[in-house]
């Protein structure tokens with residue numbers, strides 16, 4: 001059997017163990033090597049570690065805002081298997097995140113960019129969209145697949161004159177061709193799903209433009225946090241959101 005056929009067969013066997021799922025609203029097919037139960041367990045454990053490590057804000061205004069908007073977004077997500085929890089972390093950071101299973105953390109610093117509930121809904125719906133679309137598990141699956149691909153390919157070509165070329169090309173190819181563009185895909189996808197979700201929850205999608213303009217102003221001159229450098233440029237995401245607003249308004253009740 002030729003080495004190429006062996007290589008292709010190894011991949012086919014591998015893919016048989018992978019589940020295909022689809023993203024909500026955008027219906028993109030994904031390859032994920034974890035069960036939703038495993039993923040939720042991981043999300044739950046990380047959330048307990050964060051609660052131990054971080055100082056949770058007791059500010060009544062910020063907390064009531066996060067609980068109110070969070071509940072509305074969670075209702076619109078229609079996922080009874082998620083155990084929703086919403087927290088404000090007492091740190092001056094322009095960021096928020098959602099762990100698998102529905103644990104949402106918003107940093108206090110982010111409220112500098114938030115003028116009203118609709119704008120908080122932009123951020124929270126974006127983060128919820130990452131969790132609903134299982135982006136974390138998908139990303140880890142991509143990295144594992146790339147590693148397995150490298151091991152399998154390296155083994156098949158072992159000793160041949162192509163071995164070194166393959167390893168070098170595959171390592172770079174997997175990183176730049178597959179994994180890195182994924183993070184950008186995830187950001188745009190969460191913007192889109194988040195926009196539909198917030199509109200579904202009764203918020204005004206036009207406020208997404210104002211929110212990202214506020215973020216743009218705040219970031220000027222400051223060191224961009226890691227979260228922003230992996231995120232698309234604000235002008236690009238504002239342009240994309242403007243295009244999507246008419247579609248989002250169809251979800252408005």
Ligand SMILES: [Zn+2]
Pocket residue numbers: 126130186187190
């Ligand atoms: Zn994001």
